Structure formats: C-alpha cells, structure tokens
Amino acid sequence: xxxxxxxxxxxxxxxxxxxxxxxxxxxxxxxxxxxxxxxxxxxxxxxxxxxxxxxxxxxxxxxxxxxxxxxxxxxxxxxxxxxxxxxxxxxxxxxxxxxxxxxxxxxxxxxxxxxxxxxxxxxxxxxxxxxxxxxxxxxxxxxxxxxxxxxxx
Amino acid sequence: xxxxxxxxxxxxxxxxxxxxxxxxxxxxxxxxxxxxxxxxxxxxxxxxxxxxxxxxxxxxxxxxxxxxxxxxxxxxxxxxxxxxxxxxxxxxxxxxxxxxxxxxxxxxxxxxxxxxxxxxxxxxxxxxxxxxxxxxxxxxxxxxxxxxxxxxx
Amino acid sequence: xxxxxxxxxxxxxxxxxxxxxxxxxxxxxxxxxxxxxxxxxxxxxxxxxxxxxxxxxxxxxxxxxxxxxxxxxxxxxxxxxxxxxxxxxxxxxxxxxxxxxxxxxxxxxxxxxxxxxxxxxxxxxxxxxxxxxxxxxxxxxxxxxxxxxxxxx
Numbered sequence: 001x002x003x004x005x006x007x008x009x010x011x012x013x014x015x016x017x018x019x020x021x022x023x024x025x026x027x028x029x030x031x032x033x034x035x036x037x038x039x040x041x042x043x044x045x046x047x048x049x050x051x052x053x054x055x056x057x058x059x060x061x062x063x064x065x066x067x068x069x070x071x072x073x074x075x076x077x078x079x080x081x082x083x084x085x086x087x088x089x090x091x092x093x094x095x096x097x098x099x100x101x102x103x104x105x106x107x108x109x110x111x112x113x114x115x116x117x118x119x120x121x122x123x124x125x126x127x128x129x130x131x132x133x134x135x136x137x138x139x140x141x142x143x144x145x146x147x148x149x150x151x152x153x
Numbered sequence: 154x155x156x157x158x159x160x161x162x163x164x165x166x167x168x169x170x171x172x173x174x175x176x177x178x179x180x181x182x183x184x185x186x187x188x189x190x191x192x193x194x195x196x197x198x199x200x201x202x203x204x205x206x207x208x209x210x211x212x213x214x215x216x217x218x219x220x221x222x223x224x225x226x227x228x229x230x231x232x233x234x235x236x237x238x239x240x241x242x243x244x245x246x247x248x249x250x251x252x253x254x255x256x257x258x259x260x261x262x263x264x265x266x267x268x269x270x271x272x273x274x275x276x277x278x279x280x281x282x283x284x285x286x287x288x289x290x291x292x293x294x295x296x297x298x299x300x301x302x303x304x305x306x
Numbered sequence: 307x308x309x310x311x312x313x314x315x316x317x318x319x320x321x322x323x324x325x326x327x328x329x330x331x332x333x334x335x336x337x338x339x340x341x342x343x344x345x346x347x348x349x350x351x352x353x354x355x356x357x358x359x360x361x362x363x364x365x366x367x368x369x370x371x372x373x374x375x376x377x378x379x380x381x382x383x384x385x386x387x388x389x390x391x392x393x394x395x396x397x398x399x400x401x402x403x404x405x406x407x408x409x410x411x412x413x414x415x416x417x418x419x420x421x422x423x424x425x426x427x428x429x430x431x432x433x434x435x436x437x438x439x440x441x442x443x444x445x446x447x448x449x450x451x452x453x454x455x456x457x458x459x
Binding site: 186187243245246247253254255256257258259260261264265268269271272279280281282283284285286287288289302304 | 329330331332333334335337342343344345359401403405441442443444445446447448451453
Binding site: 033034090092093094100101102103104105106107108111112115116118119126127128129130131132133134135136149151 | 176177178179180181182184189190191192206248250252288289290291292293294295298300
C-alpha cells in the first residue's frame with residue numbers, strides 16, 4: 001500500500017502552495033480530529049484557468065479539470081492543518097458548487113473530477129459523502145468552488 | 154414513547170433502499186458519533202417525480218412533496234451508517250437546496266416538507282438547525298436536493 | 307485581553323434577540339463542543355433592511371451591511387446554545403450565500419462583512435474557514451444568508 005503522498009507523485013501531481021489568507025479567514029481550521037477547508041477555487045499558479053458559467057462559457061470537460069485543480073488546492077489547505085497529506089486518514093465530505101447556467105444539470109459529472117481524484121490519492125479512505133449543486137455565480141467568476149471535510153489520525 | 158421506526162410505520166412510510174454508490178463517493182459517512190449524508194435527490198423507486206425549477210415548471214406543493222421524498226432517502230442513507238433508523242439519536246443539521254427561478258423566494262416552505270417529517274419521525278430529537286437556499290440548477294434537473302447531519306447514540 | 311462580549315460593547319453593537327423557532331427547526335444545535343447555527347437572514351428588529359439580488363436591486367455596500375446583521379443574528383443563536391457569547395472559544399466555519407445576479411462575482415467582498423466583524427469580536431479565535439457562493443434566490447428575497455459553526459470551551 002502506497003501512501004497518499006506517494007500516490008500523488010505517481011499521478012504526476014504536486015500540492016500547490018496554500019494561498020495567503022485574505023481578510024479574517026484562513027484556508028482551513030482544525031477542531032479535534034476534523035479539518036474543514038475554506039471553499040477553494042481552481043487557481044493554477046495564481047490564475048483561474050477559465051471563467052464563466054458551465055453550460056455557457058465553460059464546457060463540461062473544462063469544469064471537470066477545474067474541479068481537479070480546486071481539489072488539489074483544498075488538499076493543500078487541509079494538509080497544512082493536518083500536518084501533511086499523509087496525516088489525512090479519511091476524506092469525509094465534499095461539497096461542490098458549480099456556477100451553472102439554468103440549463104446545465106450535470107453537476108455530478110463535474111464533481112466526479114474531484115471525487116475520482118480523491119479516490120486515486122486516498123483509495124478506500126477517500127470514500128466521501130458529497131453534495132453537488134449548481135449556483136448562479138462564484139467568486140471571480142470561477143466555474144467551480146469546493147470545500148472538504150477530512151479526518152486526521 | 155414510540156421509536157422512530159415505529160413512527161415511520163404509523164405514518165405509512167418506509168425507508169427506500171439506498172442507491173448504489175456512483176464514482177468515488179458514498180451515500181453517507183460516519184466519524185465518531187456523527188453521520189453526514191450525501192446530497193439526496195427526491196428519487197421515488199429510481200425516478201424523479203418531476204424536474205425543473207420551483208416557481209416555474211414545479212409548484213410549491215410539488216416541491217414540498219419532493220422534499221419529503223429526499224428526506225426519506227437521506228434517512229435511509231444515514232440509517233445504513235448508523236446501524237438502523239433507531240440508532241439515530243438526534244438530527245443536527247439539514248441543508249436544503251431548492252432549484253429556484255429568481256422570483257421564487259419561499260425556500261423555507263419547501264424545506265418545511267423535510268423539517269416537519271423529521272419532527273413526525275423523531276419528535277424533539279428531530280429539532281435541527283437548517284439552511285434553505287435557492288440555487289440555479291440541480292443534478293438531473295431535480296427540484297430539491299438536501300443533506301443531513303445526524304448524531305448516533 | 308477583552309472578552310468577545312466586551313469587544314462587542316466597544317464596537318457599539320448588541321446581540322439581537324433570537325428569533326422564535328418556526329416549524330420543526332431551531333436557531334442552533336449543540337453536539338459535543340460544536341454549535342451549528344441555522345442559516346441566518348439579515349433581520350434588524352424583525353425586518354429585512356432590503357430585498358433583491360446583489361448586483362441588481364442591492365448594492366455591494368448594502369450587502370456588506372446585511373452580512374454584518376446576519377452575523378449578529380448567527381452569534382445570538384450560537385451564544386444561546388453555547389451559554390453566552392464568551393463561551394464561544396473559536397469560530398470554525400462560515401458559509402455565506404449571496405443572492406446574486408449572474409454578473410455579480412464579488413461574493414468574497416460581501417462575506418468580508420461577516421469575516422471582519424468576527425475578527426473584531428473574537429480576535430485570533432475568530433479566524434475561520436469560509437465558503438462564499440452566489441445563489442439564485444434566498445428566503446423572503448433576502449440578499450444574504452449565512453451559517454456558522456463554532457467551538458465551545
């Protein structure tokens with residue numbers, strides 16, 4: 001059994017640096033053995049790969065890719081509080097907000113971008129409860145925002 | 154005092170089977186004495202009773218009914234992790250997402266469909282914190298999606 | 307070091323009375339040392355200061371002010387379960403739903419109204435994880451709804 005950080009490396013992925021806190025909020029908090037992340041946008045090296053609503057300016061495939069980037073950002077935030085990626089013993093809950101045109105109803109396919117990546121990294125410990133909803137607009141006109149609740153050993 | 158499962162029977166209701174997991178997510182997870190469900194749609198025997206936005210293709214009454222169905226699905230998912238419906242000692246938090254036309258602002262009335270049913274089944278142990286919001290679109294064009302956080306004895 | 311209730315007084319603010327429960331839900335619940343609030347609207351003395359979508363009928367400045375009012379209502383609800391404001395030892399998570407026109411993407415600035423107030427009242431213990439999203443409609447056509455998760459000593 002390889003560790004989550006080994007699997008991440010095998011996938012050719014790295015955790016990005018955690019974005020600096022803005023205003024009076026922080027990327028993640030820990031209480032007991034739970035870590036809650038803030039809502040994460042799909043920043044890649046400080047830039048959003050695309051903006052707009054899914055089903056309109058953003059395609060399903062682009063949204064899936066954004067969900068993967070946002071997941072890496074969420075894991076980076078959680079890992080910082082947990083004491084490293086391998087200190088995360090389980091993924092409990094994923095909430096995915098998809099900026100959606102009223103006609104776009106494939107939010108689960110977008111969220112699968114996040115869920116499948118969590119499975120690849122954590123195996124069975126990545127099995128999580130999930131909600132995926134379509135919202136009217138997201139910060140900076142991002143297409144995806146997601147938050148994680150994880151358990152720490 | 155009758156048990157939650159007795160009250161469910163007295164109401165003429167049964168818990169539906171739990172839908173099979175899709176992708177790398179599961180219907181509910183347990184950590185300590187908490188169970189988080191995934192967002193539940195109002196499936197009845199594998200079918201959505203109606204699709205579209207509330208205040209547009211879906212009426213308030215239809216949405217209330219959908220909230221009741223989604224609640225039964227959420228309880229089924231939670232009960233499976235808890236070890237049965239009667240192992241749920243308290244309902245803590247309900248989050249209700251209502252696919253809403255911009256002019257529909259009676260999300261609390263839709264959410265009452267869920268809240269009142271939880272009260273009927275759990276009595277005072279069903280008193281929960283709740284958020285109800287209107288979103289632009291939901292998976293499969295469902296009118297209601299909701300998630301539960303419950304406490305296990 | 308002044309206490310949260312002293313800082314609230316220094317800011318010239320008071321916690322409003324907690325609104326009476328409606329249907330089978332309550333303003334906040336406690337489990338272990340966590341308190342979850344219901345979604346709070348920006349009621350001031352029982353009235354919403356304005357209604358409509360931000361970026362349309364409601365300006366950014368008005369929405370920031372509404373976020374502050376909703377925060378006071380959330381703290382009142384949490385304090386009642388915690389045994390007073392000063393029994394809240396940490397703010398863990400803030401979720402802010404902003405009723406948004408599809409073109410309004412400054413949800414973080416609206417949420418800062420809540421985050422900064424939490425920082426003013428709790429200092430470093432107010433550092434929280436946060437999600438801010440734009441939704442299509444909120445109860446009673448409110449512009450802002452928010453919920454808090456806090457830790458009790």
